Amino acid sequence: MDVEKDTKQKRSLVKRPVGILKKQLGYTREFPHPNLVRIIIPTLPYEALDCSGEKILPWSLMKLFDSCEPSDFWPNQDEPKGPVHDKVLYMLNYELEIDEALYTSDSPKFPLIIDNTVKYVKRASRFTETILRHPEVERPYVRCSGVDVNMDPETRKPKTFPLWWKEHFNFPTEGPKREFKIPPKPAKVFSSEHRVYFSDTDENKHMNYTVYVRFCCDSFYENVLAGKYGASLDVYEIGVKKLQITYLKECNLGDILTVESWEDEFTKDTYHFEIWNGSDLSATVTISYYNFRNGQSSRL
Structure with missing residues (x-):
């Protein structure tokens, strides 16, 4: 492999300004496991509520979890454990399950903890699971999971994840294929x-x-x-x-x-x-x- 090219690839950062993101949204982070990012957020913003001000909009939860994309919070080359992978990920399928307690007014809503786990990484796809919970509530408020594909931004075709990136985080490489079917x-x-x-x-x-x-x-x-x-x-x-x-x-x-x-x-x-x-x-x-x-x- 071209050593110079590989070095440049390793130095590349995700395009999203992660440092700014974390500061603006007040997130803090922990790493209980290399494949698990735990993010603590103050609470859900008012904009996440529907017009009645009671119920959480599902796409607001999806945006919240997107802002907690695990690789955005992994250490980068400026931190001791870097680097991160510069990627463009397209969602293949997505599942979101909301517990009824999230809609009730007296269930505690702050602080909230988001556990985002990379379950496995295959050639050009990966499976992640995200759980939203409160530290004093036994059942999770929200559980979501998604399969996404690493894409070439120019060709819009699947692109193999870099081997060094997969080895760096020691991702599991095996997991079940998931498909959702709707009736005719x-x-x-x-x-x-x-x-x-x-x-x-x-x-x-x-x-x-x-x-x-x-x-x-x-x-x-x-x-x-x-x-x-x-x-x-x-x-x-x-x-x-x-x-x-x-x-x-x-x-x-x-x-x-x-x-x-x-x-x-x-x-x-x-x-x-x-x-x-x-x-x-x-x-x-x-x-x-x-x-x-x-x-x-x-x-x-």
Whole structure:
């Protein structure tokens, strides 16, 4: 291997200004294990709440966990244990599970601890798991996991992780393959359109992976209010319980996306979504909701 090229590669830093990020958000960090980053945050910001000021928006949690990307918090070459890997990661699939306690007003919300673990790293993909909890509460508030792929920023094709980087952190290399399936689309579905604005994009110059969830939720609320499905639901009295999303093709600034959705035939308060960019299927999503209306789901 070209020694000079390898040295330059090792010296490269992630593009995100991590030092500034940690200072602005008031994060502190610990390293209980080389593959585990523990991040302590003061609390969830007001912007993470919905219009009622009660429930946490799922895409706000996704953004929070994205800001706690483990490699952003690993020591860099200016610290004793450096270096870090300069990467561009595209999400392949993502699962988010929210405990009902996160929606209750009397459950403690500060400080909060985020444990972000790299479960395994394969040739060009990795599996990470994130847990949000309070030190005095037994059950975790949120559990999420994602499979992402290391991409070449120019070709937009998978790029093998550097061997030195994998060896440096001694990542596990074996883990189960994960896929999320949605049931076949019925004859009758409900559609809504969404335009990708600049504020929906990120530094990778495409629509951020959290926005897919926001578009699905907005489409869902629109259809419930129009009486198309979810007759027993009050959109101001529900909260996301679990979501699973598979990303198929990226979307870009100015794209007009069509969200098609339908109610699950067998599972109560569960809905499926397809996000279309013209003739291309960009993502599939399943979302299950807590129904707080009329005491159907208890609030502490």
